[in-house]
Amino acid sequence: MAKxxxxxxxxxxxxxxxxxxxxxALSTPFVSRAWAQTTEINxxxxxxxxxxxxxxxxxxxxxxxxxxxxxxGGDNMLALIAQSPPGTYDIILSDAEFVQxxxxxGYIEEMDANDYPFDDMLHxxxxxxxxxxxxxxxxxxxxxxxxxxxxxxxxxxxxxxxxSYDGFWKPELAGKVGHFDWHLPNxxxxxxxxxxxxxxxxxxxxQWAAVQxxxxxxxxxxxxxFDYGGTFNGMKNGEMLAxxxxxxxxxxxxxxxxxxxxxxxxxxxxxxxxESYCIGKGTDKADIVKTFIQxxxxxxxxxxxxxxxxxxxxAITKAGRAMLQDxxxxxxxxxxxxxxxxxxxIALIDDGRIHYRDIPQxxxxxxxxxxxxxxxxx
Amino acid sequence: MKGQLKFDVYALTWRLPIxxxxxxxxxxxxxxxxxxxxxxxxxxxxxxxxxxxxxARMLTRGYFWDSYAYTLFIASLSATIAMVVAFPAAWTLxxxxxxxxxxxxVFLLIIPFFTSYLVRTFSWYVILAESGVLNxxxxxxxxxxxxMLNTHFGTLIGYLTLTLPLAxxxxxxxxxxxxxxxxxxxxxxxCKPFATIWRVVLPLxxxxxxxxxxxxxxxxxxxxxxxxxxGGSQEPTLPILILDxxxxxxxxxxxxxxxxxxxxxxxxxxxTAIALAYRTPKGAKA
Numbered sequence: 201m202a203k204x205x206x207x208x209x210x211x212x213x214x215x216x217x218x219x220x221x222x223x224x225a226l227s228t229p230f231v232s233r234a235w236a237q238t239t240e241i242n243x244x245x246x247x248x249x250x251x252x253x254x255x256x257x258x259x260x261x262x263x264x265x266x267x268x269x270x271x272x273g274g275d276n277m278l279a280l281i282a283q284s285p286p287g288t289y290d291i292i293l294s295d296a297e298f299v300q301x302x303x304x305x306g307y308i309e310e311m312d313a314n315d316y317p318f319d320d321m322l323h324x325x326x327x328x329x330x331x332x333x334x335x336x337x338x339x340x341x342x343x344x345x346x347x348x349x350x351x352x353x354x355x356x357x358x359x360x361x362x363x364s365y366d367g368f369w370k371p372e373l374a375g376k377v378g379h380f381d382w383h384l385p386n387x388x389x390x391x392x393x394x395x396x397x398x399x400x401x402x403x404x405x406x407q408w409a410a411v412q413x414x415x416x417x418x419x420x421x422x423x424x425x426f427d428y429g430g431t432f433n434g435m436k437n438g439e440m441l442a443x444x445x446x447x448x449x450x451x452x453x454x455x456x457x458x459x460x461x462x463x464x465x466x467x468x469x470x471x472x473x474x475e476s477y478c479i480g481k482g483t484d485k486a487d488i489v490k491t492f493i494q495x496x497x498x499x500x501x502x503x504x505x506x507x508x509x510x511x512x513x514x515a516i517t518k519a520g521r522a523m524l525q526d527x528x529x530x531x532x533x534x535x536x537x538x539x540x541x542x543x544x545x546i547a548l549i550d551d552g553r554i555h556y557r558d559i560p561q562x563x564x565x566x567x568x569x570x571x572x573x574x575x576x577x578x
Numbered sequence: 579m580k581g582q583l584k585f586d587v588y589a590l591t592w593r594l595p596i597x598x599x600x601x602x603x604x605x606x607x608x609x610x611x612x613x614x615x616x617x618x619x620x621x622x623x624x625x626x627x628x629x630x631x632x633x634a635r636m637l638t639r640g641y642f643w644d645s646y647a648y649t650l651f652i653a654s655l656s657a658t659i660a661m662v663v664a665f666p667a668a669w670t671l672x673x674x675x676x677x678x679x680x681x682x683x684v685f686l687l688i689i690p691f692f693t694s695y696l697v698r699t700f701s702w703y704v705i706l707a708e709s710g711v712l713n714x715x716x717x718x719x720x721x722x723x724x725x726m727l728n729t730h731f732g733t734l735i736g737y738l739t740l741t742l743p744l745a746x747x748x749x750x751x752x753x754x755x756x757x758x759x760x761x762x763x764x765x766x767x768x769c770k771p772f773a774t775i776w777r778v779v780l781p782l783x784x785x786x787x788x789x790x791x792x793x794x795x796x797x798x799x800x801x802x803x804x805x806x807x808x809g810g811s812q813e814p815t816l817p818i819l820i821l822d823x824x825x826x827x828x829x830x831x832x833x834x835x836x837x838x839x840x841x842x843x844x845x846x847x848x849x850t851a852i853a854l855a856y857r858t859p860k861g862a863k864a
Contacts, residue, residue, distance in 0.1 A: 272825075278622045279828035301622060375725060381811060383826070424728035424810020437707045439727050569826035570639065576814045576822075577644040 241485055241492070243268045244280060245293035246475070247428060248510020257504075258495050264488060272428055273382045274298035275565065281307050287482030291489045296474035297558045299340040300331035308478040311338040315490055317497055320517045322546050330556065332476060340476040343496045344505045344513035347545060347554060348385050348447035349470040351463040356441035364466045365393040365444075373442055374421055378434050380445035381425040383572035385471055388557065389444060390415045392468040398552075400471075402561040412571055418444075419578045435461050449473070449511040452535060456512075465543060469553045475513065499523035507531055514545050608841065615834035622828045632831040636839075642819065646839065649799060649815040652730065656737035657794035660745040661787065663738070668749030669775075673758070684750065687743040699736050699803050706732060706808070728810025736804020741794040748793065752786025753779065788855035796844055816840050 243250045243266050250268025252259075259265055271277045274295040281289065282305070294302055302308045316338075318327045332340040350362040356376070361367040368377050379386055391400040391411050403411060426434055431450055434440035436459055443450070447470070451461040477493045479486050495501045502520020505513055507528060514537060515521040525532040536543045548554045560568050618627045636642050671680050690698060705711045706726040716722040726732055756779065764778045765771075780787070798804075802817035811818055816836055823833040 275622075275826045275828065276824075279824060279830075282623050282828055305622065378810075381822075422812070423725075424812055425814075426810065427806075430807060430810070433703060434728075437703065438709055439707060565826055566829070569822065570641075572826075573639070573641040573814070573819065573822055576811060577641040577648075 237263055239264045239485060239488060241266050241290045241489065242288060242480075243291050243293070244277060244289040244480075245270060245291075246272070246511075248508050249293050251510060253507070253509045254504050255492075257500070258492055262488065262491065264492075274301075274384075278302070278305075281305075287480065287484070289480040290483040290485045291492065292478045292480055293343075294340060294476055294478055296329055296331060296340075296342065296476050296556065299476055299478065302478060303331075303334060303339045307481050308339055309481055309483070309486060311341060311479060311490070313338040315494060316341050317517060317519075320519055322516055322518055322521060323549055325549065325556075326516050329474065329476070330558075340478045341493050341497070342474055342476045342516060343493070344502075344516060345472050345474045345545075346447055346449045346511075346513045347463075347465055347470045347472055347548065348389070348445065348449075348557075349463055349465040351435070351443040351446045351448075351451045351461065353435070353438060353441040354460045354462050359462075359464065362442075362462070362464050362466065365389055365468055367466075368418055368421060368442055368444055370442075375423045376439075376441040377418065377421040378423055378431065378440035378443045379425045380431050380443065380450075381427055382445060383568045384557065384559070385473075386445040387411060387415060387568055387572070388471050388555075390418075392466075392471070392555070395468070397469060398555060400469075400555055401558040404562065408563055408567075412575075415571075415575055416578060419575060425576055435459065447471075447473075448535060449513065452512040453510070455534060456531070465548055465553055469555055470548070472549070472554050472556050474556060503527055506535065506537065611834045611837055615831050615838055617831045619829055619831060624828070624830055632829075632835050636832050636835040641814075642836070645814050645816050645819045646843075648813045649817075649840075650843070652733060652805070652815065653737070653795050653798035656734055656741065656798040657791050659734065660738055660741045660794045661749075661791050664742060664745035664749050664790075667746050668753060669779075671746075671750045672753035672756075673761075680750065680754065684747055687747050690739075690743055695740060696803055696807075698739050699807050702732070702735060702739070702808055703727065706735065727808060728812065730809065733805045733809030733815075736808040737798040737801060740801060740804065741797050744797070745790050745794055748786060748790035749783070752783045752790070756782045785855040788851050792848060792851040795847060799844060799847075800840065 239262075241264050245268055247270040248254065250266040250270075255266045269280065269289070271280055274297060277292070277294060278298060278301055281292065281302070286307075292302065292308065299308075313336075321327050326342050326345075329340075329342050332338065332342065350365060350367055352362045352367070356373065357367060357370065361370060367373075388400055391403060391407075394407070394410050394414055396403065396407060396411075399407075423440055424430070424434065426440075428450075431440075431443060431446060432454065435443055435450060436454055436457075446463070448455075448463045451459075451463045454461050477496065479489050479493075483489065496505060497517060497520070499517070499519040500523065502515040502517050503524045506515045506520070506524045512531070512535060514535065515524050521532070521537055524537060532538055533541070536545060538544065545554075559565060614624065615632055616628050616630065617624050618629055618631060619625070671683050675683065703710070707713070708723045708725060708727075710726075712726070713723040716724065726735070760782070761774060761778055764774045769777065800817060802815075802821065805811065805815040806818055806821075809815075814822065816839070820833045820836050823829045823836060
């Protein structure tokens with residue numbers, strides 16, 4: 201750089217400019233090479249699935265970076281994907297009951313069943329999960345699940361009171377019963393309470409009317425409708441003493457922090473949420489996405505999933521459960537993931553006390569949502 | 579020249595950016611919203627159509643009108659409370675404080691806006707919870723605990739968090755510009771303090787006060803955070819209804835109907851308020 205002695209101003213000489221330009225030009229390949237080496241994987245998922253406790257080790261080992269977009273609820277997931285151009289999401293975590301919708305709409309790629317450990321599943325149902333296959337073609341791979349029932353504050357409700365959805369009507373809980381703000385699990389629970397059991401989603405007009413009536417009778421007990429954060433806070437600070445529409449996926453995380461909360465599967469039965477990975481249609485990263493899904497089904501991935509900081513879930517493979525019991529026996533015990541324990545999740549399924557979450561069969565989702573809005577306004 | 583339109587390039591150059599901005603980011607989206615309210619959703623996908631089914635469905639639902647009435651009521655109540663609570667503070671700052679004190683006060687009132695509204699809202703959890711700070715203090719004098727979160731009270735607190743500093747600032751600025759000799763004259767002529775406020779200060783501050791109240795109403799009417807996080811969604815306001823509508827079945831067209839109804843309400847309220855603010859009293863010279 202040259203200085204004009206008269207004006208005291210700096211003038212850039214051609215040599216300076218060339219030097220600067222040369223430096224930039226020489227360093228560009230290194231910069232672009234560094235960028236090129238890290239592959240970004242766009243993920244659409246529930247909160248927590250793209251966080252370091254789950255994907256950190258995989259990112260490091262494979263030099264990839266997950267870019268998560270989080271949603272709350274299957275409808276919300278479908279809405280987000282429908283608004284995005286094809287290929288926006290490389291990997292989609294879907295609630296199992298929405299996989300069929302994703303497939304019908306052409307949002308997901310076919311998968312090769314030979315790539316995944318179907319022979320290691322803890323339950324036979326997990327190998328041919330409803331909606332995940334179209335004939336013999338696999339479209340989605342189940343990775344975790346959890347059970348929904350009565351979630352409660354153990355200082356306000358006894359285990360016996362929580363052993364039925366009727367516990368929500370306990371007079372002392374007036375104004376202290378919260379709802380996770382999504383009609384599907386809440387109305388499913390009310391359907392179970394009405395004795396619809398395995399047909400909880402397949403309601404005739406009369407049964408649907410009865411479910412609405414039963415739900416409406418709970419309204420005076422209700423203290424609020426919450427999203428994930430609000431549900432978490434409500435249970436943690438004791439504002440809500442019982443919560444409808446959730447399960448161990450919320451109370452488990454709080455329980456690990458020492459909060460006096462628990463979830464049980466009541467005598468009327470519980471609902472299983474099931475999460476499955478799909479490969480987004482049009483992605484050019486199908487190979488690395490497949491490797492990631494395989495990782496999540498490996499013992500290490502299954503253990504991380506069971507320990508997930510955002511919300512815990514059950515391991516679905518035998519090897520995954522075995523590793524969880526080895527590395528974190530306390531969590532395995534807390535979540536009953538030990539053979540022979542009371543409320544062991546696979547035994548609950550075998551006993552017919554668990555029903556897989558689904559969408560309404562005889563009504564539309566809009567009908568259920570309309571009622572939910574009426575209920576909130578009541 | 580009078581009566582002739584003159585094409586002023588200089589003026590147009592300076593006006594053009596704001597005109598373009600408004601066209602692109604206000605008029606365009608509003609038109610688009612009106613258009614999609616006529617679309618239909620099939621298999622979670624919005625399909626182009628020209629049907630009034632969404633309007634018919636939303637406007638015939640009782641829960642829509644319940645939400646509408648509640649939102650109108652709680653936003654009006656919040657604006658009224660904000661204006662009343664702000665007045666003593668604004669009065670003090672306008673007439674009692676020195677210029678330097680007023681400047682500092684306005685600066686301090688602006689500081690909350692440096693923090694995210696969501697963060698400010700969540701911080702109320704610590705204060706309003708049954709095991710929170712406020713109930714602990716009330717407990718010392720043998721009161722409570724009171725349920726404040728997930729109530730209408732919680733919603734109002736959230737709205738006031740958003741609007742109260744603004745109301746104080748706007749009222750202060752308005753009253754600080756009143757010619758103080760008029761107030762002194764009123765007092766010298768025997769006008770009592772409250773009569774001075776009612777007959778001198780308020781009429782002179784009318785425009786500023788109506789604008790302040792209007793801002794408070796608009797902010798509360800469209801706010802999602804306070805009724806959702808502090809009010810526990812009960813009862814749901816219109817912004818919550820928009821979210822509920824989009825969450826289920828990707829019903830953006832129905833959400834657009836709710837949004838258009840909200841905008842129509844805000845336009846009506848705003849134009850009425852502005853007309854009131856600038857109305858010349860009977861007998862007064864324009």
